[in-house]
Amino acid sequence: MSAATTFTNTASTSANTGATPLLEIKGIVAGYGRVEVLHQISLTVNQGEIVSLIGGNGAGKSTTLMCISGILALRGGEIHFAQQRIDGTRADKLVARGLVQVPEGRRIFPRMTVLENLMMGAYCRNDRAGIAADLEKVYALFDILKLRSTQLGGTLSGGEQQMLAIGRAIMSKPQLLMMDEPSMGIAPLLVTKIFEAVRALNQEGLTILLVEQNARAALRLSHRGYVLETGRVVLADESKRLLVDPRVLESYLGE
Numbered sequence: 001m002s003a004a005t006t007f008t009n010t011a012s013t014s015a016n017t018g019a020t021p022l023l024e025i026k027g028i029v030a031g032y033g034r035v036e037v038l039h040q041i042s043l044t045v046n047q048g049e050i051v052s053l054i055g056g057n058g059a060g061k062s063t064t065l066m067c068i069s070g071i072l073a074l075r076g077g078e079i080h081f082a083q084q085r086i087d088g089t090r091a092d093k094l095v096a097r098g099l100v101q102v103p104e105g106r107r108i109f110p111r112m113t114v115l116e117n118l119m120m121g122a123y124c125r126n127d128r129a130g131i132a133a134d135l136e137k138v139y140a141l142f143d144i145l146k147l148r149s150t151q152l153g154g155t156l157s158g159g160e161q162q163m164l165a166i167g168r169a170i171m172s173k174p175q176l177l178m179m180d181e182p183s184m185g186i187a188p189l190l191v192t193k194i195f196e197a198v199r200a201l202n203q204e205g206l207t208i209l210l211v212e213q214n215a216r217a218a219l220r221l222s223h224r225g226y227v228l229e230t231g232r233v234v235l236a237d238e239s240k241r242l243l244v245d246p247r248v249l250e251s252y253l254g255e
């Protein structure tokens, strides 16, 4: 199976015409204990794009994000972000540089209020005006968070907690937002709302790497996609082409 080697940014709303790489993963190898899970994965996310990473359970999607976030050490390969090599850099330093992940399963702080949760995202910032402006941006995106701002995070529904997790990530002022299965376990109506918010964030210029098992939804939203199978990229193409690719249809878009 040959992966496409040339990519174009299909974003009609993006100001970018020539592709500028923001994140470049080059042949990364990683694993747990004696088990190698990622076998030389390479992928690129260009400035202004939504790129989806799809694949079945256990394919290595979350592991890939953990490597990018600096949570899991590489055994080989390199990761470059904004033209600088970042593998080996501590996770908190990467957040401060704008590489922000919305983790799988949301992981909000249940005993803190919605507002406190959001402000946790801004802990490494000290630009008060910017923080206030971003809080308004989050509230504009998800009005429910404003309504529930004094409520404890743990009292929100699953979908609302996902919105809170995204809001918290936005409060970190991301340059690249990585999301791990934002639709997992969430009511369909809220999934639609969350995906609309992701699109809106991208249209404002935010670059997004979206990990999803819900391949159809992810490919409809993204410009390009990569298909991961047992720790290898087996397909890479524009999302609209992956949506009609028989191999993707058979394995990931079956009804």
Ligand SMILES: Nc1ncnc2c1ncn2[C@@H]1O[C@H](COP(=O)(O)OP(=O)(O)O)[C@@H](O)[C@H]1O
Pocket: 032, 037, 055, 056, 057, 058, 059, 060, 061, 062, 063, 064
């Ligand atoms: N903490 C861990 N320790 C050992 N093996 C793990 C750990 N996390 C994930 N794995 C294994 O790594 C593989 C890839 O997992 P993961 O990256 O979570 O896949 P995905 O997110 O695509 O479902 C799976 O075989 C999984 O069992």
Ligand SMILES: [Mg+2]
Pocket: 061, 062, 063, 104, 180, 181
């Ligand atoms: Mg996962």
